[in-house]
Amino acid sequence: MGARxxxxxxxxxxxxxxxxxxxxPTSIVLGFLRAVVIEELDPHLVASVDQSGQVKQRPKLRYDRTMQYFATVKFGDAESVLRASDTLMxxxxxxxxxxxxxGGRYDANDPASQLWIHLTAWHSILYTYEIFxxxxxxxxxxxxxxxxxxRAAEFQTIDPADVPRTREGVRAYFAAYRPRLVGSEVAQSMxxxxxxxxxxxxxDDVPRPARFVFNAVVRRGVIATMPRWMRKLGDTRQSRTTDRVATAIIRPVVRTISAFPRLELALLRRASPRTAPILEPVLRGVPPVHPVVREPVEARAQYGVTDPREQYAAIQAERARQAGPVPYPKHHHEELLPFPA
Incomplete structure (x- = not known):
């Protein structure tokens, strides 16, 4: 059956x-895991994840849903991106x-929290691409x-003007954010x-020996990309020798997968079934019905979707009147909530 x-x-x-x-291929596992692992050092974010309880209860579903969202924003058509952004909002x-x-208050739509998640993801995906x-x-x-x-920040509550446009700017952002990070017991556990x-x-149907080897290599590969101070904070230390060995093992495997798009797609179908249909047209070179790149403002007007920052301002106004959306109870059941929530 051909790609849609x-x-x-x-x-x-x-x-x-x-x-x-x-x-x-580095984005599917290595980049994704690096991003979500590092994100947990933000005490507001990890409080949200811990109180939801869904990451540990249904990790594979949450991985699949989150990958689906990320893939939609980067590779989906304009309407799909706007609908996904609106739903997540x-x-x-x-x-x-x-x-x-x-002792503070977390808010998953808070622009500062969203920027932390956004830059951690974009930096992690790029960094693992470079390393492996x-x-x-x-x-x-x-x-x-x-x-x-x-541009991708426009589909969240982030002001695009707050997004650094250089590697030096991104490093400066992380350096400024570092004092907010906490290696709490909850963060380290997550x-x-x-x-x-x-x-x-x-x-789950992969044989246990294969699962053990895969995890042993990937875990060490992800840790190898983390700075020393971050490893200490997260209690994820390992030696420089282990860093070099893990990198040496992973790099040729990733490069082999990248040379065979069909293999990459097959692996993606196994790891994230919801993501595969979004990436399949890209990996197979199937052009869209209208081969054009859209502008966010024009697309929102066409599909009647409100800018996330406008939505957030309206929600904040409702909260000021003691109204608005009712907060989730602890350990709620919400299948669409992705990891960085």
């Missing part, structure tokens, strides 16, 4: 660096509560990548759980 053509190229398209980097509107570590894949982008490609990162790729990613 999208209606358009969405907001990036085949000439984008986003397609080049996010479509590379509404789901996150109820993900508010108290953070027991800082083809290497550094050209200066022009990297500049384009961060511009596209800012990081250790998410580093178990066999629990989060590998299908």
């Amino acid at each position: 053509a999208q209606q358009d190229y969405g907001f990036f398209g085949p000439d984008s660096v986003t397609w080049k980097v996010w479509g590379y 509404k789901i996150h509107a109820r993900a508010v509560g108290d953070d027991p570590v800082t 894949g083809p290497g550094r982008l050209t200066a022009a490609e990297e500049a384009q990548y961060w511009e596209e990162c800012a 990081m250790n759980f998410l580093l178990d790729a066999s629990t989060v990613v590998v299908p």
Whole structure:
């Protein structure tokens, strides 16, 4: 059965660096796991994840749903992206509560929290692409990548003006955010759980020896990409020798997969069945019905979808009147809520 053509190229398209980097095999497991593991050091985010309880209860479903959302934003057509963004916005509107570590209040739609998740994901996907894949982008490609990162921010509550446009800017952002990070018991427990790729990613019918080997290598590969101070904070230390060995094992495997799109698609179908149909037209080179890249403002007007920042402002106004969406109870059951919620 052939891949279903999208209606358009969405907001990036085949000439984008986003397609080049996010479509590379490193994004599926290594980049994704690095992002969600590091994100847990934000006490507001980990409080939300812990109080939801769904990551540990249904890790594979949550991985599949989150990958589906990420893939939709990068590779889906314009209407699919806007509908997914609008749905996630509404789901996150109820993900508010108290953070027991800082004593503050978390809000999954808060722009600062969203920016942390957004930049951690885009940086992790690029960094694992560089370490295990083809290497550094050209200066022009990297500049384009961060511009596209800012465009993707438009589908969240983030002000695109707050998104750094250079690697130096991204490093400065992380340095400024570092004092907010906390290696609490909850954060370390969640990081250790998410580093178990066999629990989060590998299908249950894979033989146990294969699951053990896969997890042993991937876990060490992800940790190898984390700075020393972050490993100490998350209690995920390992030696430089282990870093080098894990990298040496993973790099040729990833590059082999990248040379065979059908193999990449087959593996993706196993790891994330909801994501495969979104990436299949891209990997198979199936053009959309209308081969054009869309603009967010024009697409929102066509499909009648409100800008997330406008939606958030309206929600905040409702909360000020003691109204608005009712917060989720602890350990709620919400299948559409992805990892970074």
